[in-house]
Amino acid sequence: MTDLTAVLPAFPTQPYVRLLRSLETHHVTTADLVSQDCAEIAKRAQLPLPEVKRLSAAILDALQTSLGIKDAGTEVEPIGSLRTQGRDVLKLWDTISTLDNQLDLALGGGIPAGYVTEVVGER
Incomplete structure (x- = not known):
C-alpha cells in the first residue's frame, strides 16, 4: 500500500499498520480497496474481512472528503454538475x-441548444 500516502497524504495509517503491511506484500493498491470486493482482497491478503471492510470504508470516506463530496463525515450540498443526476x-x-x-x-432529440455544434461529413 505504498500508494496510499501518495493518494491520501493526510490519511491516518496508524490504526491500520498491520493490515497495510500484508496488503503491500500481496500487491493490493488503494484503487483495489475502493473498487474490488473486500472478501476477495481479504482472502488474497489473508486478513480478517471486517478489518479490510473497515479500512476500505475509511479510505473511501477520506477520498470523498478530499474531493468535497463529503464534509468530515457528513454529506454536503451537491457541487454544480458534479452531482447532477441523469x-x-x-x-x-x-x-x-x-x-x-x-x-x-x-x-x-436534435442538435443540442446552447452549445457550439459542428456538423461534418464526407462528400
Whole structure:
C-alpha cells in the first residue's frame, strides 16, 4: 500500500499498520480497496474481512472528503454538475430539430441548444 500516502497524504495509517503491511506484500493498491470486493482482497491478503471492510470504508470516506463530496463525515450540498443526476440533465436538455426524425432520434432529440455544434461529413 505504498500508494496510499501518495493518494491520501493526510490519511491516518496508524490504526491500520498491520493490515497495510500484508496488503503491500500481496500487491493490493488503494484503487483495489475502493473498487474490488473486500472478501476477495481479504482472502488474497489473508486478513480478517471486517478489518479490510473497515479500512476500505475509511479510505473511501477520506477520498470523498478530499474531493468535497463529503464534509468530515457528513454529506454536503451537491457541487454544480458534479452531482447532477441523469434525469435532471434530461430536464435541462434543449434541442433544435433537424426536421429528420431518424437523425433527431440518433442525436437524442436534435442538435443540442446552447452549445457550439459542428456538423461534418464526407462528400
